[in-house]
Each structure stands twice: as C-alpha cells, then as structure tokens.
Amino acid sequence: MELSLLLIKGLIIFAVFGITLLIATYSTYAERKVAAFIQDRVGPNRAGPFGLAQPLADAVKLFFKEEFVPANANKFLFIAGPSLAMLTACMSSAVIPFGGTLIIGGEAIHLQAIEVNIGILYVFGIVALGVYGIMIGGWASNNKFSLLGAIRAASQNISYELAMGMSIIALLLVTGTLSMRDIAAQQGQELFGVSGLNWNIFYQPVGFLIFIICAFAETNRVPFDLPECETELVGGYHTEYSSMGMGLYLFAEYVNIFVASAVMATLYFGGYNFPFMNQLGLPHNLVTILGTVVLFAKIFFFIFFFMWVRWTLPRFRYDQLMNLGWKILIPLSIANVIITGGAILLKAELF
C-alpha cells in the first residue's frame, strides 16, 4: 500500500516534470511560429514536418557551441546563475493541481505532485527566488551591461511582487484558503445553476488584471523585458553567456511562462473545472481526464496570450515601468483588497 502510493506519487512528479519541460521546449517553437504568423511570415518549417524538429535542432546547436567563461568572471557563480534560474523555474509546477481525482481500484489519486496547504505562498516563494538566478548570473559576468540587466530584473521583480501579492490577498479573501487544491475545487461549484463555472475571475476581475500584468513583469516578458532589453543593454543579464548557459536562461523563461499560465488558469479561470462538468452525467474518471485536457487548453491559451502580447506591444521605458508598478498597480490592488473585504462584510450582513 505505502509503496504503491510512493510509486504513484513518483510517477505523477515525473509526468509533471516531463510535461513542463516538453511544453517549454515547444513554447520556443510556438513563439517563433506565432511571431511569424503575426508578421505575415510562415516561420520555421524546414526541420521535420511543419518544422516540428526545430526545438531539437536548436538544442543540438546550443550543446555544440563553446561554453565560454569570461576571464574575470566569478566562475562558480557564473555557472550557478543559469542553473539556479532553471532549478527554481522547474520547482514551482509541483503544487499545481493538474486535475481532480482518478478513482482506480477504490483508491482516489489526486493529479497533483505535492499538496501543501500553503500552495500559493510556495509558488510565490519559488518565483521570487527565480530572480536570484538572473541576479547572480548578471553579477558574476563582470560586465556592466549584465550588471545593469540584473539590477533592473531585481528592482522590477520587487516592485511588481508587491502588487501581485496584494491582488492575491483579495483573492484569498474570497476563497478563504491558501491551498491550490482547495481553490481549484471551490471553483467547481455551481454558479447560476451551471456547475463548474464558479470561477474566481467573476469575483476578482480587477485582481486578475493586476495579476496578469504582474505575471508579465515577473517572467520578464514584453512589455516588461527591460532586464534583457537588447536596444539598450546588448543582451542584459545573459550578454556573456553562450552555449547551454544561455540555453538554460531562455528555457527557464519559457518554463516560467508555463507556470505563470498554469497559476493564472488555476487561480482565476477555474483550473480543471469546465462548465456543466457534473450535469452531463459522465463517469467520474472521464470528467477528471476531460478536466485535465481543459486545464491544458486554458494554459495553452495563456501561453499564446503571452506571445500575442509580445508581438503587439512595445517595451516600457524604465521610469514608466516604475510609475506603473508603484503609482498605479499598488494603489489599485490595495483598493481592490479594501473593496473586496467590504463586499464580503456586506454580504455577511445582508444574507
């Protein structure tokens, strides 16, 4: 019994890890295809059918390039930087519930790697650690552009984490729990007689707007990609990196996008719940599997949205970035918390 449980847990962890890496790999391909389509081009189509082997070709290219360490760089930290970025990026998908429960042989198996009752805090802690990878790598390169990129990344992440945390507090007032599994399960309740449509987006639209803006900033994506702003800083924090060190940084960015998309889908867009999920009269396991498929569809939509925005909007100027973060998003998120709290009190008074 105990052994089989461990085995199942190990299998789920392995699957989550593999899926995370696979999606990140094909995000690089999707990014290039989306960019090409938006710019009226066709994108990579030479390697394999529809260019599907392109990520493999890119990886092979990166592996065969010279692993170059600058003469005056701190060698240990120079290698530790990208490793840390990749490590933290891969850790945060552990607490995301990728589905409900599968009932096999009378045992309920949760499709989630680890259940912790502080799931959201765990994700925030790991995402906040991610900036260390950028910071250490940028500092260890002994290059002024790298250092400037690293400083930008650090100050940007600190500024936007505040607003992000505030928007989450408003969400927690609604849900009353920090556990990702409970939040996902709550959203499966009925709303206007439709089961599985009790999504938090309907209660926290402003919170979601703040959250998605901050998610863009946290993952260093356009329009907040100032740490690697190539027009000003050559390549930003990865200026000195070559070969797979560079590859790990780029890869970590895509893993972060996947995790941010998964968190947004779970917290605000109902996670694995879909409309009419309990009213169709389908068997329990089938509903769970469909729910997982629906969750991945939501995640893919958000990944696509990240790319869509990247090829639409220009980059912020640094003072505009700071103005948006400190003068607009933080007051807005505080107001959101107060209004949400007031609304909950009012609801308790009236009903």
Added chain:
Amino acid sequence: MQSLSNRAKKLEKKPMNFSERMYLPAIFQGLSITMRHFFKKKATIKYPEETRPMSAVWRGLHVLKRDEKGRERCTACGLCAVACPAEAITMVAGERKRGEEHLYREEKYAISYEINMLRCIFCGLCEEACPKAAIFLQNDKVAPARYERDEFIYGKDRLVEPMPIQNQ
C-alpha cells in the same frame, strides 16, 4: 504659418481622457490588429517546393540550339561576343573536317564557346545579334548558385542543347 495646400488639419493637444489614460482599449485594439494578421494569407513562396511562374519572355539561362537534323547551328561568327555589353562571351572558331557534317551545320564552327554567368547581365542582345538563330535565353531555367567562381563559366558541355532522342 500659411500652409501651401490648405489641406493640413489643425490638431490641438488635448489632455487624455480616462479610457485613454487606462491604455487598455488601445492595447485591445493593437491585439486585434495583430490577430487579424495572424489569420491573414501569407505571401511567402516556399521556394524549393513551390516556384513562382515565370513570364513567357523571361530571359534565363542560355542554350546553343541544334537544327532539325541535330547539327549545331553556331558558326562562331562572333557577333554575339561583339554585341555583349558585359563581354561575357568568348569563343574559338574552327573549320569543320570531312566526316563531321552531321555534327556542324556550316563549314565553320565553335571549338569552344564560353559564357561567364557572373558577368552576364541576361540582356538578350546575343540572342538578337545571332544571324543563325543559334543562341537563345530559356524562359524556364536560371543559372543556379554554386560554390566556386570557375563553375560559373559555362562551356559547350553545359550550353549546347542535348541531342534529340530520335537522332542518336
């Protein structure tokens, strides 16, 4: 200042209203523009698999024609070389020997005939100058890219039209 055409529109800089300061409507407008481009038909021609149709008067790679009996038409008169503005054509003339009547149409023929495709500007003046209708620019072939410069000097082996099958 007086405008010359009186078509200039007078613009005044108004302070932005609330929806403009929120930037969100403008962002969604931009997103819808990029989404329209996402589904647009792409103009790209995937070259090795697809080719653009060539015009009937396209001037491409040269060919030295044979007559209806399979004899080379070129008599090495040199008019094409004289007409060539890029001086891409060189040739060496020779006299036809007894027993070679089935190979060369006239008593004089080109022992060697070379066109430097890097010099050639594909103007077609050689075609116009030729009194024997021997040289033509094909409308379905182009000089392909190569790695070495000397591979662009096309001799008779690559210029002369292959023998028609029934005469071999």
